[in-house]
């Protein structure tokens with residue numbers, strides 16, 4: 089996910105059970121390769137193998153050149169983006185806009201597969217719109233072109249991120265080709281993962297937004313699929329350690345100023361539903377240095393520890409627990425209201 093799955097976050101997901109993580113998309117236009125954003129997206133130092141780089145564009149020759157360039161920079165797998173509905177990509181008729189032009193899809197895939205000697209994979213949606221679902225035809229084109237695996241986000245381009253995911257369209261694709269098919273879209277729990285695997289017969293699952301603030305979802309899913317049992321949420325102490333480690337890598341990768349700014353969204357996701365984290369987001373956002381942001385995280389986790397040994401999401405807390413939880417938080421809020429950080433944060 090562009091803007092989310094940077095190298096530090098991918099490494100964290102891999103450590104927590106993701107079998108594979110693809111880079112944020114890189115434009116195929118070489119004029120954009122020199123920007124700081126693009127250079128950061130191509131930084132794979134220390135990333136566990138295989139390094140997979142996603143490229144986006146609409147011109148077969150440019151896409152081939154982008155694939156060659158990224159393989160020379162260390163990519164062991166090239167993934168082609170034909171799934172993104174974002175205006176910036178689609179204005180250049182790239183991303184999922186390409187699904188409307190099947191001959192062009194074939195030319196791009198052939199050019200990229202011929203350009204590199206590493207596996208090339210493809211990410212698509214179900215088609216340009218609900219009434220023009222051509223994922224099966226695109227999948228066959230992909231297989232004929234030598235694509236090594238196909239990820240299908242079960243929504244059409246026109247659907248953006250709204251409406252239900254069409255898992256039956258993914259199942260149809262899986263039944264139509266012999267290359268591995270990866271199911272994607274709204275998989276947000278171990279039970280859902282099992283249901284989508286069974287319902288689509290897909291070879292693997294891709295998780296996007298559900299990993300935001302919950303990178304341990306990968307081990308939860310892997311454990312459930314292997315044993316049929318649900319892992320408990322992480323302990324407060326484990327989550328604190330993981331988040332502080334993520335921040336360390338994140339600041340080293342993005343630098344002080346951008347690091348603090350970009351970390352705000354991750355910290356907001358980490359704490360979004362947690363009982364005891366109310367008000368913490370305002371503190372993370374107010375912090376202007378890595379040191380003050382880290383201090384805000386430590387304070388937040390000190391508060392969370394008052395609510396129990398493990399993280400408690402608001403929806404999961406039984407009513408009686410919620411009542412007992414409110415008391416220490418309110419007490420602490422009163423005590424801390426006198427301190428400069430406590431007053432600000434807890435009022436927010």
Ligand SMILES: Cc1cc2nc3c(=O)[nH]c(=O)nc-3n(C[C@H](O)[C@H](O)[C@H](O)COP(=O)(O)O)c2cc1C
Pocket residue numbers: 089090091092112113142169170171172211241272273274275294295296297298
């Ligand atoms: C912020 C954001 C950025 C994304 N960037 C990309 C991208 O660069 N390449 C891509 O193939 N898909 C991208 N996607 C789509 C996701 O990979 C995924 O297909 C979609 O979110 C549905 O899966 P999910 O419900 O598990 O999130 C992005 C999605 C989001 C929310």
